[in-house]
Amino acid sequence: MLLVDDDPFVLSMLSMILESKDDLAVVAHVQDGDQAVTAVTSHAPDVVVMDIRMARMDGLAATAAVRALPRAPKVLVLTSFDLDEYVFDALAAGASGFLLKESDPSDIINAVRVVAAGNAMLSPSTTRALIEHYVTARANPRRRAAASKRDALTDREREVVVAVAHGKSNAAIAAELFMSEATVKTHITRTFAKLDIGSRVQLTIFAYEAGLVGV
Numbered sequence: 018m019l020l021v022d023d024d025p026f027v028l029s030m031l032s033m034i035l036e037s038k039d040d041l042a043v044v045a046h047v048q049d050g051d052q053a054v055t056a057v058t059s060h061a062p063d064v065v066v067m068d069i070r071m072a073r074m075d076g077l078a079a080t081a082a083v084r085a086l087p088r089a090p091k092v093l094v095l096t097s098f099d100l101d102e103y104v105f106d107a108l109a110a111g112a113s114g115f116l117l118k119e120s121d122p123s124d125i126i127n128a129v130r131v132v133a134a135g136n137a138m139l140s141p142s143t144t145r146a147l148i149e150h151y152v153t154a155r156a157n158p159r160r161r162a163a164a165s166k167r168d169a170l171t172d173r174e175r176e177v178v179v180a181v182a183h184g185k186s187n188a189a190i191a192a193e194l195f196m197s198e199a200t201v202k203t204h205i206t207r208t209f210a211k212l213d214i215g216s217r218v219q220l221t222i223f224a225y226e227a228g229l230v231g232v
Contacts, residue, residue, distance in 0.1 A: 018065065019045050019047070019062040019066070020047075021049075021066065021071075021076070022046075023048045023071040028048070037122075045059075050073060050076060050079030050082070053079045053083060054083060054086075058086065063091065064090055065092045066129065067107075068095045069096050070096075075103065076094060080092050091113045091132045092107070092113060093115070094112045112218065113137055113216055113218060114128065137216065139218055164227050166211070166227065174204050174207065174208050176194055177194070178220055178229055180193060181221060187201045187202060205220070
């Protein structure tokens with residue numbers, strides 16, 4: 018994984034925590050977003066652990082740039098605050114989740130493993146808190162755009178999107194909608210393509226912005 022933080026002490030502590038586990042390896046660490054994009058290209062990490070507030074290119078811009086790369090790594094955002102507008106925008110840009118900097122070492126290790134496995138490091142309650150705090154306060158253009166994209170989805174795809182937004186796993190969605198897990202994955206993949214997104218977190222944000230799930 019790649020570590021990105023403008024505080025050398027934080028980088029040192031994260032590296033020590035994560036490299037204490039045999040299944041985790043830090044390939045590089047850098048101190049700003051510009052360096053992060055270059056390091057991803059050079060080292061091809063599976064996961065980037067990204068500070069959200071940095072000088073030069075911040076974590077928001079860096080997340081968007083990293084996620085736009087071919088074979089983009091997963092991004093786990095670090096923050097000092099639960100309700101951080103930068104975090105919300107980073108999630109909308111494709112980050113797989115966020116973690117408080119003061120989290121226990123075991124939680125940091127678990128978060129990296131969860132994100133590396135392709136899952137979102139967000140509880141439904143956390144997602145809802147962020148959305149209530151920011152989506153409802155945002156200007157209408159983004160929500161109008163989401164409503165327009167909603168019309169491109171089939172009824173079945175909308176049902177799957179709502180289930181994802183409620184934090185349900187593929188297995189739970191399959192049981193609820195009486196379909197196989199493979200079919201659920203197909204619907205999610207097609208929805209990602211139609212909406213030009215790449216994560217379940219982004220799909221959850223879309224569901225709220227498009228009015229498929231109420232706040």
